[in-house]
Amino acid sequence: MPETMRKYETTFVLNPDQSEEARERTLERVKEVIESSDAEIEEIDEWGEKRLAYEIDNQRTGYYVVIEFEGSPEVTDALKREFGLIGDVMRHLVVRRDK
Structure with missing residues (x-):
């Protein structure tokens, strides 16, 4: 498995009208x-x-x-799927970071 481990970065933009608690819940959901x-x-x-x-x-x-x-590369698919389900995510991007 270690050979398939890659470095990634995700950037996402949340609705600014979200409460701080809702923002924290969204961040926890993405981390999970x-x-x-x-x-x-x-x-x-x-x-x-x-x-x-x-x-x-x-x-x-x-x-x-x-x-x-x-x-692993599969995490990017899971993230993209989850971003599509979270209503307060206005935009998202997942990219592989170069070495």
Whole structure:
């Protein structure tokens, strides 16, 4: 399994109208998906509320979160599926980090 472990980064933008508790629940849900896929979280960076480059769902700002993790390629599919189910995620991106 270690040879299939790769470094990834996911960035997602949450609806800024979410309460702090709801934001924490969403972050915990994303962390659970990563960890349940036998991936290891290296760093979580909450950028906070930032202005969007363009309006999304009548919102001009969004709450940005970046998570760096190491895991198998299957974790990316699980994350993308989960992001589609979380209503307060306005946008998301999962990328493989170069060495």
